[in-house]
Amino acid sequence: MADHDPRDLQRKLADVSKQPEPELRGTPITPDRYYAKEYMDQEWDKVWTRTWQIAGLSRELPNKGDYITTSLGPENILCTRGDDDTIRAFYNVCQHRGMQLMDKPSGNARRLTCPYHGWAYDMAGTLKFVPDEADYPQGSPCGKSNLVEIPCEEWAGFVWYNMDEDCASLKSFLGPIADQIDSYPMEDMVRTHWVTIEGDFNWKLVQDNFSESYHVPFVHPGAVYVLEYSHQHCQFDHYAEGHCRMFMPGAGPAKVIKGGEKQTLASMAEELALWELDPGDYTGGKIRNLRGDLQRQKRKLGEAKGFDFSTYHDDQLTDNWHYTIFPNLSFSLKPDGNIWLRARPHETDPEKCYFDMWYMTLFPKGATEYFSQTMREFISVDTPAQHVQGKAGEVSAGPAIDEDLAIWPLQQRGLHSRGYKRDYLAGQESRLRFFHETLEDWLAR
Structure with a gap:
């Protein structure tokens, strides 16, 4: 499970203190x-x-039965949204004879069915059906030969997974x-x-x-x-x-650059227009004023233009x-x-x-x-x-x-x-x- 629900997130200003x-x-x-x-x-x-990796976006799995696959080195990972609305991660391999289970990058399915022999798993990875179930002398594999699940968490709009079953939580890993x-x-x-x-x-x-x-x-x-x-x-x-x-x-040239107004204003023309700043105000050596002016303008017009900058430091605006x-x-x-x-x-x-x-x-x-x-x-x-x-x-x-x-x-x-x-x-x-x-x-x- 994720350490927090993004919908309940209480945002606060970031710590900008210099680290030792x-x-x-x-x-x-x-x-x-x-x-x-x-x-x-x-x-x-x-x-x-042993490290946390991103499989994809949470918004790629909006509905029950949705799945995505992702590759890392020789492994392929399958992430699903189950009937209980939980996102899980598994090795994308059928437990029958090692066939890759899902070969598409994404989709929606009632069950995860192996294309080779038809073994079918639910979205929680439990084996629910095999053809000729009575033909297994060691007993039915249903409910026993399930997909191998690995740690999975949601954070910042991403689905994360870790192949180490003893890994620290994602929040602990990120610090x-x-x-x-x-x-x-x-x-x-x-x-x-x-x-x-x-x-x-x-x-x-x-x-x-x-x-x-x-x-x-x-x-x-x-x-x-x-x-x-x-x-x-x-x-x-x-x-x-x-x-x-x-x-x-x-929002301005590097300090080592002498001048640079023309290049800066050309590169930022679209942004200046959006935030209603006149490029003519930044010629004649005034380009160094642009960064502060743009920060103030975003504070002033941000809400009216549909943005919430309330948890940003001024510096984050530029x-x-x-x-x-x-x-x-x-x-x-x-x-x-x-x-x-x-x-x-x-x-x-x-x-x-x-x-x-x-x-x-x-x-x-x-x-x-x-x-x-x-x-x-x-x-x-x-x-x-x-x-x-x-x-x-x-x-x-x-x-x-x-x-x-x-x-x-x-x-x-x-x-x-x-x-x-x-x-x-x-x-x-x-x-x-x-x-x-x-x-x-x-x-x-």
Whole structure:
């Protein structure tokens, strides 16, 4: 069961206090961990089968009999909403002879019926029917050979599962960041963009990338006009549970940029129009006033435009709050949505992975439709986003993420070079080192 019902959630302002800096060991981040099969196998046994992962959205399972499936490495997981209205998670495998039970990504069924020999389970995983039930010399398997259930919880509008039956609760796993993320109405956000890309790179390169902002001016040169990336003007925090956060001021150029009014105003034109700000007020060196003015304008007009910003700090109205959740998840939170990023291990190849990008949009009250960049038309806010899948370079995850995707295969190849000795990290890359040392701790358990 979930630790709380989202409908009863009492939101409060997030804790923004700076966390103590951790003591880091500084052990080498060895290249082989990105390509060695032995390292991949250890990660599977010690990390992937013991950490909380997201199967999908709670809104994908609104009705009794609904189900979704999801993959992680060689496993496939089945989540159902039972007749008792409870969401459960199971290994998606029939107990008769190991056939994958449900082969569709989602659906609704009265029973979960194996396509091979017709064994049928109810939505709570109990075996209810087998053909020729009397033909089993060891007795009927009904009620005995049930699906193998694993821990499952709902939080922040997501369905989470864990393959470790002795795992800590999700709230304990997340620690203090759960309350911080709860300051956003996550369960009200709608998935409006859904891309899965098979890439020629190890999953850790994705998490490394989203654990630092050092690369921003080189990989994302356009972002410097709307986002602060410098470690001197951002806040970085580490948590004992292995998670991190980064506060990055927005709505203006990075402090190192001299000028930049034209680029900032062009990038933010749609947002300025929505919040009734005149771009002409921010020329002639006045661009540094924009962030504060936009915060005040959102406070002033938010309710009238259908938004509830009452549990946001002023900074949340303009800034990017970026969380990396161990081992493989990133939330990049904004006042009107969340860029949700995840890398999943490949089934067999440590030099491949699956990269998932969702955009979760918070629509104002009363909104009925929006323009889908994927479907290239206006659609209802209740229309599920089309799941776009393909290889890197064949499908797009959006301009900024595509810039990251272009880097990771090159880095994967470079890690094999005889000329690469070991990492040499800047202080601002401490969250990257913290991630690897957390991974090492899990592998040592």
